[in-house]
Amino acid sequence: MSSCPACLVGLLLICLSIDYINARPNFVIMLMDDMGWGDLGVYGNPEKETPNLDAMAAEGMLLPNFYSANPLCSPSRASLLSGRLPIRNGFYSNNAHARNAYTPQDIAGGIPDAEILFPELLQSNGYRSKIIGKWHLGQQPQYHPLKHGFDEWFGAPNCHFGPYDDKKTPNIPVYRDADMVGRYYEDFMITSDGESNLTQIYIQEALTFIQKEAASNQPFLLYWAVDATHGPVYASPAFMGTSNRGRYGDAVRELDYGAGAILKQLQTLGIDNNTLVIFSSDNGAATYAKTGGGSNGPFLCGKETTFEGGMREPTIAWWPGKIGAGQVSHQLGSLMDLYTTILELAGVQRPTDRIIDGISLTNTLFNNQETDREIFYYRGDELMAVRQGLYKAHLWTWTNSIEEFNEGTDFCPGQEIANVTTHDQVNNTMQPLLFHLGTDPGEKYLIHPMSHEYRTIIPRIQAAIMKHKQTLVRGTPQLNYCDSSLMNWAPTGCEKLGRCLTAPPSNRQLCVWPH
Amino acid sequence: MSSCPACLVGLLLICLSIDYINARPNFVIMLMDDMGWGDLGVYGNPEKETPNLDAMAAEGMLLPNFYSANPLCSPSRASLLSGRLPIRNGFYSNNAHARNAYTPQDIAGGIPDAEILFPELLQSNGYRSKIIGKWHLGQQPQYHPLKHGFDEWFGAPNCHFGPYDDKKTPNIPVYRDADMVGRYYEDFMITSDGESNLTQIYIQEALTFIQKEAASNQPFLLYWAVDATHGPVYASPAFMGTSNRGRYGDAVRELDYGAGAILKQLQTLGIDNNTLVIFSSDNGAATYAKTGGGSNGPFLCGKETTFEGGMREPTIAWWPGKIGAGQVSHQLGSLMDLYTTILELAGVQRPTDRIIDGISLTNTLFNNQETDREIFYYRGDELMAVRQGLYKAHLWTWTNSIEEFNEGTDFCPGQEIANVTTHDQVNNTMQPLLFHLGTDPGEKYLIHPMSHEYRTIIPRIQAAIMKHKQTLVRGTPQLNYCDSSLMNWAPTGCEKLGRCLTAPPSNRQLCVWPH
């Protein structure tokens, strides 16, 4: 049609270029908060109240052997985004041995600039990125998501604890991008009955962002970090009382609905075939919350512990046309693998100047093949356990202190395994406790140290530990110091709202981590 | 074509008659032995090693609130076939309070002639019937399946315990119809390593029977009572070592394969649209077998107990074209319901001279509607617990005696709930222990007796108990007496094989039931 062959070639190159950009997939990470492995119908919850997530699994791949990098929110999330264990990225404390630490609003630390989060790499390679919900990598401005690879943010830097008295503690702010737009319990209500429309807002934010980005020519990353299943658990009026599992179940139903709405949105916009969606949770269900928390199915204990209930996550991968429907993979996976997998799929080089713990799961997702690897279970500054194949060795055991336990904080309610669910920190490094998670998913039956099985497996695991430790460079611990003056007294944007509070004098001190 | 209108009418009537007969559905009951609620992928087993059963659920209806009538084989099976609780049909003992009893090979009793089993009613209404596998309703000839409604039998009257020394105890015979055709460990091997081709034989028996009956004009009942997941657990060479769950998992895989082969056979023969298939298990997983037994998922304890782990069964209903695909029903169901449901579907009147505990599930299966009803949990001669809606009240608690426990028999390994998993028989009838199974499927968190919830619910449950007890006529206990002379010394057919043994003198005495 044209008499200008050079123009044609040029046009072709432009088309190819646009095709190449468009061909880069979008990424949606749906990260639940304290949701347990046993909370989804497809993972065996007896009430089967997650039809949308069950359908997502039927259309995609179930990953029953998928782990968080830590049994607590902040370190788990820092690892997801950095692709590195908390011990490397600094999301731990060494104030005391093997203690879980996180980012309450008086924490001094946060995600170090030196960590290269995958959203940063996507952003600098043409992706648009948004986080909706809980950040939890530091409440000070320099740690905020817009400083670490996100173009947009709607959500909060901390957990929705409260309500607080602003004399001693301010309520947690909710941000839109760089500015505070209100606070929990003031502008964003969560009633004592667990009523809140926050999840509906988070759903709408997701749908709007996806629609906007689908209309553009840029690929996108959506990190949907909703927190309704973290205590205090909440649901919106339309979902209150709709489950057989109390308010916790109502929250699960609403999140299930939201996940379904997001998948539907991708389909409606015709971008489902170009979007990888991962559903998972940041740590195990908070069994200490008793009937108010979630379920870890057949697994031992829950959040805060390095037993399976603390770190095995209900994970689903979905990408119509790329991930075959109705598949199950036994791959040992980690939330840190999303780092490596996503960068590979985006065609972005991953950092080569540091160890990335996440491995690429593309061969798992697209070909249902497995890669050998270990899972390292850290609690604070200590490597507590290691999984290799179907075997798990505990180097240290601890639930919580007997004092805490006697005061009613029970991480393993109804469960008691002699020498395993210990209330002392027990050092088993000289003779690790060994379990076979295939025949014994509940970590109940110790493999005898004199058995052939033990003497075959333990050296292999010890070799993996040695290799791991040889290359381990510990990051500077970020979660050692707390300071009331650093709380959310005057978040950016408070001036416009006339809602700034006056910070007290600094009282920098070592944080106390009881667990 | 014909000049004889009367002939035409006659032909038409014959055709209608054949159509009517053909229209009556076939029934296949796949009853597992000691398989637990948590053993199927679709019910949350982490290893997800049951692709055929998971597909069966995806094509049919999942029933996560389905119960056996008893936590032990014989009473559970007697109830399934009679539609009545063991306390009515006599499958209990009152030698001691609240003890589980069954039919070892020296049992004097068996299924009473007065009980009208649904296979008898189907048989007298034109059905052909076969049992494949374990009968367990009495080893004496008058109790055999061919005397109680079955046209064909391939299997054994007792569990596959052994091998025995025929001086004191004969090995269990395997029958074809009325005649013994061999014995376990002699003609039908189960090695100490758990190798046996029995499941393959049972699969082939099923496929052959279905093919034969499909070619006839009669509807059929197949009761596929396979026992590979009952200790000693076994699998055939092709399945040994194929699971991540040891020999137990291998057995599950083989049974899953068999279930798939049976469904495939129905489809190949074009009778899937006219066949109701029910998959379930006779009692909870034998948690006392530790890593050698199955999984009860998130539930408390296992076989022998009236906690959820003892009686909640992994149940699936399948009938393409009649039962919609991918459904879940929260109906409280019981294996006894198969009695009433099957008779209704066969157009056969059920007995009106006695109480039938089973209710019809047709409205559940075809319309996904729920019927209110209670689940009564008996152990021996005692009503231990009652479920109504999401609530369960324990009138009595007991695991096993502290003596047995101290010797290593643990029905609740790794689980310990104060005042619940008791080693004494504790009478709570004056103030039942109340649990909400929705928020607390593991029966861990007692609802406080002073709470509004307790004071609302308990009277309703007590009213149901009163109603139940008012109409309760206890059957004559069948499981009180044992006698070594009644063992399988000289089963019918032994003469032809030259394999008759000589019975010792009678030593009739009260059976000892430790649990």
Ligand SMILES: [Ca+2]
């Ligand atoms: Ca969390």
Ligand SMILES: [Ca+2]
């Ligand atoms: Ca059984």
